[in-house]
Amino acid sequence: LEVQSRGHKEAASRLHRIPYVLGLSDVVSGISAGMTVKFFPLFFANEIGLNPVFTNSIYVGLPLIMAAMARGFQYIGRFCGRVETAVLMSIMGALSLITMWWFVEHVGPEKTPRWVIILLYVISTSQHCVRPLKKSLLMDYVPKRRRGVWNAVDSVTRFGWSGSAFLGGWIIHYYGYVTSFLYTGILQIGAALILALLIPLVPSNEGSRAPSA
Numbered sequence: 001l002e003v004q005s006r007g008h009k010e011a012a013s014r015l016h017r018i019p020y021v022l023g024l025s026d027v028v029s030g031i032s033a034g035m036t037v038k039f040f041p042l043f044f045a046n047e048i049g050l051n052p053v054f055t056n057s058i059y060v061g062l063p064l065i066m067a068a069m070a071r072g073f074q075y076i077g078r079f080c081g082r083v084e085t086a087v088l089m090s091i092m093g094a095l096s097l098i099t100m101w102w103f104v105e106h107v108g109p110e111k112t113p114r115w116v117i118i119l120l121y122v123i124s125t126s127q128h129c130v131r132p133l134k135k136s137l138l139m140d141y142v143p144k145r146r147r148g149v150w151n152a153v154d155s156v157t158r159f160g161w162s163g164s165a166f167l168g169g170w171i172i173h174y175y176g177y178v179t180s181f182l183y184t185g186i187l188q189i190g191a192a193l194i195l196a197l198l199i200p201l202v203p204s205n206e207g208s209r210a211p212s213a
Contacts, residue, residue, distance in 0.1 A: 018141040018201055019150055022134060025195040029090070029127065032187030035168030036097070036180050040121065043177040047109045048117055058118065065122060069129040077133050081204025083195065086130040086137075090192035093127030096120045097185035101178040127188060134195075137202065 044050040044058070077085040100120045103112040142150050171180040 015141055015201065018198060019138055021194060021197050021201075022138055023150070025191045026134065028194060029188055029191035031164040032184045032191065033128070034164035035171065035187075036184045038165050039168060039172055039177060039180065044117075047104065047177055048114055049109075050114065058121075062122065062125065066125055066129050069126055070132055073126075073130050074132060081199075081202070082133045082137055083198045083202045084204060086133045087192050087196045087199070089130045090127040090195065091189060093124045094185040094188035094192065096123040096126075097181045097188070100124070101182040101185070104178040127192075137198070141202075 041055055041059075044055045045052070050058075073085055073089060080088075097120070100117060103116060103120075109117075138150055168180050168184075171183060
């Protein structure tokens with residue numbers, strides 16, 4: 001009985017870490033995203049030469065694409081695991097930013113086809129489309145009485161987007177747009193690796209999900 005009790009305590013301790021790991025990953029991801037999100041329209045206009053009508057058409061269609069991706073990722077998460085899906089899509093989004101940096105830096109904005117840049121930009125948003133998966137994880141593994149606290153932490157993370165825009169603007173001013181994309185991609189890979197720490201803790205089988213108390 002003593003061994004069994006110790007096993008239950010260890011399991012409870014592991015599950016207790018889940019919201020903290022999620023929170024840390026979200027903070028890193030939010031800070032890095034804020035460095036670039038607000039500057040993409042300027043990048044499209046100043047570096048790629050897209051006219052305002054085409055740029056705005058991207059932002060009209062993007063929410064629909066992101067909604068479809070979020071729905072698809074939720075479906076994939078049922079079979080592959082929510083954490084595994086979130087980690088994979090976050091890394092894919094980060095790598096698309098690094099690839100964009102490589103094309104603009106080594107091939108040149110004039111020689112890189114515009115559709116390649118736009119496609120990479122759309123793929124980079126995949127990491128934001130797994131937010132419902134991460135939110136569901138938080139709600140599953142945080143006791144109901146403490147959900148308000150973690151929702152407040154989530155609000156602070158979103159505020160970090162605006163704060164880190166200052167850092168992104170400084171990097172862009174001195175080193176250019178794509179350098180900011182590179183740093184963002186690197187930080188977001190770091191955020192995904194932090195999130196990957198949950199893979200041993202969260203069952204990929206949805207039927208094994210532990211209910212919150």
